[in-house]
Amino acid sequence: AVLTGMLAVIVALIAKGWIYALITLALIIAVQQLEGHVLQPLGMGRAVAIHPLAIVLAIAGGAVMAGIVGALLAVPALAFLNSAI
Incomplete structure (x- = not known):
């Protein structure tokens, strides 16, 4: 996830500029935090x-x-x- 996130930020930086790269970085961080702190515990809690x-x-x-x-x-x-x- 980290490597693909870096790739997305680099592509956004090259294609659209640093503003879009920062927005992309913020979205990637938000999605990873949501997954790690909300979705994984919910799924694991249901499994066990x-x-x-x-x-x-x-x-x-x-x-x-x-x-x-x-x-x-x-x-x-x-x-x-x-x-x-």
């Missing part, structure tokens, strides 16, 4: 039957405690704990 806020908090907590590995393992661990309890 856990509230999306719990997913976000688990990922944040896992990242704080164990870095990237903790963030990656947070949702499976939360799903395991949810089914065990």
Whole structure:
């Protein structure tokens, strides 16, 4: 997503100028933030039957405690704990 976003900004810069490049950059950032902070937790929450806020908090907590590995393992661990309890 980062590489294609950079490509879109470069094309907009060459074709239309820096104003359109900045607008393109803002749109790309907005879409990526929406996907990462709203759509992915909603989809993952439905897949494992856990509230999306719990997913976000688990990922944040896992990242704080164990870095990237903790963030990656947070949702499976939360799903395991949810089914065990």
